[in-house]
Amino acid sequence: ETGVTQTPRHLVMGMTNKKSLKCEQHLGHNAMYWYKQSAKKPLELMFVYNFKEQTENNSVPSRFSPECPNSSHLFLHLHTLQPEDSALYLCASSQFVGGTTDTQYFGPGTRLTVL
């Protein structure tokens, strides 16, 4: 595997379900990110992890719970979601958080549908 991988690629869940999204980066980076991309809206940053520590939470509802056990893996735990949470969830990684040159590399995304 190379780059940033995400599983599953597609997920359909009911509002009472609990599921998790997984992201893994094979680039030796130290920072990882979760983004949400809804139809007709700009990409929204959700969470930032730098060296496994959460450095940013952009007022994300508590029904989204991130976990970063090491610099290569990032999870997004989902529970009691709402239909408006249906979106493409993108994971990204970068060498480190900070500096204007730091380039983020993205995974293929998980397309989530909440029924």
Add this chain to the structure above:
Amino acid sequence: AQKITQTQPGMFVQEKEAVTLDCTYDTSDPSYGLFWYKQPSSGEMIFLIYQGSYDQQNATEGRYSLNFQKARKSANLVISASQLGDSAMYFCAMRESPGAGSYQLTFGKGTKLSVIP
């Protein structure tokens, strides 16, 4: 106010022709970075090109070049010799220095490019 503005929701270009995708940005920070990403229908955001605010020359990467006009705060992406595989959404993004706020990469709303055979 929007930090990144992409005024072209959709564009068409003939195969093998060049195309320019517009991007203007708003920042008071003297140090910033500008990025372009491509998003095919599969969903993955693919990094294309980077331009730093202090870079003297326009960035180039293969068929991609960035027309950076600092005084006008514009960072247009030029794709030369368009190919059918270039059909995708294109996003302009900016990262300001940490001193100006968070480390966020701010994205525009994107331009959908369609290459016509």
